Amino acid sequence: MKSLNVDKHVKFLVKAATTRGFEWEMTEYLRMSGIYWSLTALDLLGQLDQLPREDMISYVFSCLSENGGFSPAPNHYPTIIYTLSAIQVLVILEATDKLGEKKLKVIEFVKSLQNSDGSFIGSPDDDKEETDTRFSFCAIATLKLLNSLDEIDTSKTVDHIKACQNFDGAFGVRVGSESHAGQVFCCVGTLALLEKLETIDQELLGWWLADRQLPCGGLNGRPMKKEDVCYSWWALSSLVMIKKSAWIDHKKLAEFILSAADDEIGGIADRPGDIPDPFHTLFGIAGLSLLQYNNSLDLEIVSKTSDIKLKPIDPILCLPSYLLRKI
Numbered sequence: 001m002k003s004l005n006v007d008k009h010v011k012f013l014v015k016a017a018t019t020r021g022f023e024w025e026m027t028e029y030l031r032m033s034g035i036y037w038s039l040t041a042l043d044l045l046g047q048l049d050q051l052p053r054e055d056m057i058s059y060v061f062s063c064l065s066e067n068g069g070f071s072p073a074p075n076h077y078p079t080i081i082y083t084l085s086a087i088q089v090l091v092i093l094e095a096t097d098k099l100g101e102k103k104l105k106v107i108e109f110v111k112s113l114q115n116s117d118g119s120f121i122g123s124p125d126d127d128k129e130e131t132d133t134r135f136s137f138c139a140i141a142t143l144k145l146l147n148s149l150d151e152i153d154t155s156k157t158v159d160h161i162k163a164c165q166n167f168d169g170a171f172g173v174r175v176g177s178e179s180h181a182g183q184v185f186c187c188v189g190t191l192a193l194l195e196k197l198e199t200i201d202q203e204l205l206g207w208w209l210a211d212r213q214l215p216c217g218g219l220n221g222r223p224m225k226k227e228d229v230c231y232s233w234w235a236l237s238s239l240v241m242i243k244k245s246a247w248i249d250h251k252k253l254a255e256f257i258l259s260a261a262d263d264e265i266g267g268i269a270d271r272p273g274d275i276p277d278p279f280h281t282l283f284g285i286a287g288l289s290l291l292q293y294n295n296s297l298d299l300e301i302v303s304k305t306s307d308i309k310l311k312p313i314d315p316i317l318c319l320p321s322y323l324l325r326k327i
C-alpha cells in the first residue's frame with residue numbers, strides 16, 4: 001500500500017488557504033467551508049499551527065451577519081451550511097468563547113430556519129425556501145457544538161428525517177427523493193446527534209451503504225455512479241455510525257484513497273489522475289483516520305517529522321475527536 005505523505009499534503013493545504021489569485025477569487029462563494037476543510041485536515045495531520053490562528057478567527061467574525069448567521073465571505077448572504085463551517089472553525093481554534101453574547105443570535109438564526117414539519121430551509125435570504133436534509137444536519141450539528149440542542153423541537157426534526165428513509169434503506173434531500181450517500185450522512189448524523197439511530201432500519205441501510213463499494217475499492221454516492229474519494233467520508237462515516245463499517249473492504253478503500261493522492265504537489269483528488277482540492281483532501285484523510293481507528297488499518301505515514309500520527313476523527317461532526325471531549 002502507498003504511504004501517506006504528510007509533508008506534501010500540509011504544503012498543499014497551506015498553499016490553498018493562503019495563496020491569493022484566480023482560484024482564491026473563484027472559490028469565494030464557499031470560502032468558510034474551505035477554511036474548515038483545510039484546518040481540519042491540518043489538525044488531523046498534527047499541523048494546525050501552520051495557519052495563522054488570529055487571522056482565521058477575525059475572518060470568521062467578518063462573516064457574521066446581523067441575524068446571527070455566517071456567510072461564506074463578507075458581502076455574501078448567511079446560510080446554515082456556512083454557519084456550521086464557521087462554528088466548526090471556532091471549535092478547532094478553541095475560540096467559541098469569543099462569540100460571547102452573539103452565541104444567542106446564532107441560536108436564534110438556526111431556530112428561525114425550522115418549519116412546522118421539522119424540516120429546515122438553508123437561509124432566510126433564499127427566495128425558494130427549499131428544504132434539504134443537509135440543512136437539518138447543519139442546524140443540529142451547530143446547536144450541538146454550541147451545547148444548545150434543547151433550544152428546538154428535536155422530536156419534529158427526528159420525525160422529518162425518519163420520513164425521508166426510502167424503501168432501499170437510504171435517504172434523500174426530502175421525503176421521497178432519490179437516495180444519495182451525502183444525504184445519508186446528513187440524516188444518519190442528525191439521528192446520531194439526537195440519539196435516535198435505533199428508530200430506523202439500520203440493516204437495510206447497511207446493505208445499501210456496503211453496496212457503494214466498487215471493484216476498484218472506492219465508494220460511489222449512488223448506484224451507477226463513479227467512485228469518488230469524498231464518499232470515503234459520507235458513506236464510511238455512516239457505516240461507522242451504524243456500527244457496520246466491517247461490511248466493506250477497508251484495505252481496498254484505503255488503497256483507493258491513497259492512489260488519488262497527488263505525488264507531485266500533494267493533496268487528494270476525487271479519483272486517481274484528477275486535480276487535487278482541499279475538499280477531497282480532507283475527506284480522504286478523514287476516511288483514512290476512520291479506517292485506521294475503526295478497522296485497525298495499518299497505515300504507513302511518511303514525514304520529515306518522524307513521530308507524526310493521524311489523529312482520530314469524530315464520525316458525526318467531522319472534527320478531531322480530542323476537541324469534542326473538551327467541549
Ligand code: FPP
Pocket residue numbers: 081134137138181182183185186221228234316317318
Ligand atoms: C455530496 O455532494 C455531499 C452531500 C450532499 C453532503 C453534504 C453535507 C453537508 C453540507 C454537511 C457538511 C458537514 C460536515 C460535518 C462535513 P455533491 O454535490 O458533491 O454530490 P455529487 O457527488 O452527487 O455531485
Ligand code: ZN
Pocket residue numbers: 228229230231270280
Ligand atoms: Zn467528491
